[in-house]
Amino acid sequence: MSAQTHAGGRSRRRFRLPFSGWHLVLLPASLVLIFPFIWLIVTSVETPAEALHFPPILTPHVLRFANYPDALNAAPFGRFFINSAVVAVVTVLCNLVFCSLAGYAFARLRFLGRSALFVVIMTTLMVPFQVTMIPQFIITKWLGVHVLAGIGINHIGALIVPNAATAFGVFFLRQFFRTLPVEYEESARVDGANRLTVLWRIVLPLSLPALATLAALTFLDSWNNFLWPLIAIDSTSQMTLPLGLATFQSAHSTDWTLLMAGNVMSLIPMLIIFFGAQRYFIRSVAATGLAGT
Amino acid sequence: MAAPTAPVRRRRLSSAAAARARVARSEHFTGWAFVTPGVVIILLFGAVPVIWSAVMSFQQSNLLSPSTPYVGLRNYRAMVHDPVVAQAVGHTLVYTALFVPGTMIAGLFLAVAMNRKIRFISFYRTAAYATMAISTISEALVFIWLFDPSYGVVNYLFSLVGVPQQQFLNSPSEALYVIVVMTIWGWTGFAVVIYLAALQGIPQPLIDAAATDGATRWQTFRRVTLPLLSPASLFLAVWLTINALQLFDEVYLSTQGGPLNSTSVLVYYLYEQAFQNFNFGYASAIAYFLFLIILVVTAIQFRVGRRFTYYRS
Numbered sequence: 001m002s003a004q005t006h007a008g009g010r011s012r013r014r015f016r017l018p019f020s021g022w023h024l025v026l027l028p029a030s031l032v033l034i035f036p037f038i039w040l041i042v043t044s045v046e047t048p049a050e051a052l053h054f055p056p057i058l059t060p061h062v063l064r065f066a067n068y069p070d071a072l073n074a075a076p077f078g079r080f081f082i083n084s085a086v087v088a089v090v091t092v093l094c095n096l097v098f099c100s101l102a103g104y105a106f107a108r109l110r111f112l113g114r115s116a117l118f119v120v121i122m123t124t125l126m127v128p129f130q131v132t133m134i135p136q137f138i139i140t141k142w143l144g145v146h147v148l149a150g151i152g153i154n155h156i157g158a159l160i161v162p163n164a165a166t167a168f169g170v171f172f173l174r175q176f177f178r179t180l181p182v183e184y185e186e187s188a189r190v191d192g193a194n195r196l197t198v199l200w201r202i203v204l205p206l207s208l209p210a211l212a213t214l215a216a217l218t219f220l221d222s223w224n225n226f227l228w229p230l231i232a233i234d235s236t237s238q239m240t241l242p243l244g245l246a247t248f249q250s251a252h253s254t255d256w257t258l259l260m261a262g263n264v265m266s267l268i269p270m271l272i273i274f275f276g277a278q279r280y281f282i283r284s285v286a287a288t289g290l291a292g293t
Numbered sequence: 294m295a296a297p298t299a300p301v302r303r304r305r306l307s308s309a310a311a312a313r314a315r316v317a318r319s320e321h322f323t324g325w326a327f328v329t330p331g332v333v334i335i336l337l338f339g340a341v342p343v344i345w346s347a348v349m350s351f352q353q354s355n356l357l358s359p360s361t362p363y364v365g366l367r368n369y370r371a372m373v374h375d376p377v378v379a380q381a382v383g384h385t386l387v388y389t390a391l392f393v394p395g396t397m398i399a400g401l402f403l404a405v406a407m408n409r410k411i412r413f414i415s416f417y418r419t420a421a422y423a424t425m426a427i428s429t430i431s432e433a434l435v436f437i438w439l440f441d442p443s444y445g446v447v448n449y450l451f452s453l454v455g456v457p458q459q460q461f462l463n464s465p466s467e468a469l470y471v472i473v474v475m476t477i478w479g480w481t482g483f484a485v486v487i488y489l490a491a492l493q494g495i496p497q498p499l500i501d502a503a504a505t506d507g508a509t510r511w512q513t514f515r516r517v518t519l520p521l522l523s524p525a526s527l528f529l530a531v532w533l534t535i536n537a538l539q540l541f542d543e544v545y546l547s548t549q550g551g552p553l554n555s556t557s558v559l560v561y562y563l564y565e566q567a568f569q570n571f572n573f574g575y576a577s578a579i580a581y582f583l584f585l586i587i588l589v590v591t592a593i594q595f596r597v598g599r600r601f602t603y604y605r606s
Contacts, residue, residue: 019411019412020409020411020412022406022409022411023411023412023413025406026403026406026407026413026417027417029403029406029417029420030416030417030420030421033420033421033423033424033478033481034420034423036432036435036436036439036478037423037427037435039435039438039439039446040435040438043438051444052443052444053444054443054444054448054449055449055452056444056445056446056449097330098330098331098334099331101327101328101330101331102327102328102330102331102332104327105323105324105325105327105328106328109320109323109324109327110320110324111320111321111322111323111324111325111328112321112324112325114324117328117332120336120340121332121335121336121339121340123340123343124335124339124340124343126588127339127343127584128535128539128580128583128584128587129539130539130560130563130580130583130584131342131343131346131577131580131581131583131584132338132339132342132343132346133342133567133580134342134346134349134567134573134576134577134580135341135342135345135346135349136338136342137568138345139337139338139341139342161334161338162334162338163338164334165330165331165332165334165335166335167335167339169331170331170335194323195323195327220425223428224428224429226428226429226430226541226542226545227541227542227560227564230545231568241428242428242429242430242431242542243430245428245430245431245434246430246545246546249434249546256438256441256444259434259438260434260435260438263431263434263435266428266431267426267427267428267431270426270427270428271423271426271427273426274422274423274425274426275419275426278419278422281422281425282422282486285425285483285486285487286486286487286489286490289486289487289490289491289525289528289529290490290491290494
């Protein structure tokens with residue numbers, strides 16, 4: 001009986017519903033997932049009176065786009081965006097260069113102290129940021145005063161330098177490089193290529209998927225980072241989007257139309273970047289999961 | 294191959310051996326040249342601070358005063374007797390215990406539903422992925438608005454089904470749960486991606502074989518799919534837990550630890566101590582305590598998880 005209902009039940013249901021029953025689950029679930037985005041956009045074009053209306057108004061009568069220039073006058077979101085973009089892009093580039101070099105050396109070169117150094121770097125991988133943030137603050141402050149103002153507290157350089165190379169990046173690329181066949185490299189070496197040429201001409205071209213993954217993950221991390229910018233940055237001109245938005249919120253905590261217009265402006269660039277490179281982001285996130293398992 | 298006698302000796306070595314020696318020596322140099330930029334940064338901002346904050350946790354260290362006398366275990370002892378720390382640990386654990394299973398169940402459910410070729414599937418998946426593109430700050434800002442006690446949509450929906458107006462983030466008994474909801478929403482996309490990738494790694498013949506043997510779809514899911522997903526589940530559990538124990542952004546934006554300390558979690562309290570009160574010594578002790586909690590919890594998860602985790606191959 002039960003075996004029979006299995007086969008029979010499936011065809012009976014397909015007969016009754018003209019579409020897959022999963023739509024009944026997925027459609028409401030998707031609406032719940034995107035409703036915050038919709039509500040955010042709706043509020044951003046309402047008048048303050050409409051926003052502060054109960055019951056809430058889902059379809060504003062007039063689209064008040066003036067909220068956007070108003071928000072831009074209240075806080076320099078363009079500046080925040082440029083700062084975020086500069087920090088994220090430079091951080092990604094630095095990571096690609098420094099982690100490739102170090103990862104390759106740890107994977108292929110035999111040098112004095114290699115194992116010990118690698119162990120030390122791996123240990124830092126486990127430590128949560130909260131443990132290192134106070135000394136990191138002191139060190140960054142010192143560097144700004146004694147070495148270069150541009151990398152000190154209250155400059156966007158302070159958001160780049162501490163993350164310019166990560167233990168995760170070094171480890172991740174080392175693991176990937178070790179899976180590559182060493183024969184190509186050896187034959188290039190016999191032909192007289194030095195290590196840098198081998199890395200640049202042979203290893204890196206073979207590692208593009210790994211480099212794209214590292215780039216995507218580093219970009220997301222940098223773009224969304226909040227705690228370190230909160231500690232390191234004070235002046236508006238140096239703020240990144242999350243910090244700028246948080247500061248904007250504390251100054252206008254009840255101007256919901258203004259806040260949501262600002263929020264939309266800080267969201268849109270990332271949404272475009274994310275969906276433009278969705279394949280890479282999704283694959284990279286999935287890769288961390290598959291690697292972790 | 295002692296260095297001082299090298300000029301004399303090297304002539305006696307065969308040219309091949311000399312070449313090998315040269316390669317070996319240059320590898321030391323090249324190796325160090327390659328690792329130096331990255332390693333300097335990682336050591337300076339990763340390794341040195343680990344030791345430094347350990348030292349600081351035994352000092353009375355304050356940004357405002359130049360002297361940092363050693364006080365032994367005083368910071369740790371103060372921490373044990375600090376009622377806010379006890380509260381913060383409680384809130385952090387309650388939050389983690391709700392957030393981690395909540396996100397995993399939501400992610401698993403959606404991933405299973407989305408793991409099929411039906412119409413609009415890319416729309417459904419995109420809706421989940423979109424939550425990954427939003428920063429914690431943007432996410433928190435939207436949810437503060439959704440859960441606004443006076444004008445929020447959630448209270449409106451509640452009013453439709455006859456639930457009285459709630460204070461949500463203004464209520465000491467509700468604020469933490471609102472933060473649980475907003476963070477589950479924010480992490481759903483991540484959990485869906487992980488579970489979808491794992492589901493797509495399950496060979497279809499295994500599922501078909503179960504069906505041929507007369508298993509119902511629920512039995513197949515329970516006995517075949519779920520065990521095959523266990524490595525992904527263990528990864529998610531550990532990853533989400535580490536993040537949950539470090540909850541900060543949403544609390545900072547929405548409640549600042551209030552009302553009445555009801556959302557004061559460990560990292561928020563640590564931040565207050567370090568960068569509002571500038572008690573670097575005390576904050577370092579709390580940071581190490583947090584580190585210990587993370588280590589213990591993840592160790593337990595791996596211990597327990599291994600027993601339930603099924604690895605193919």
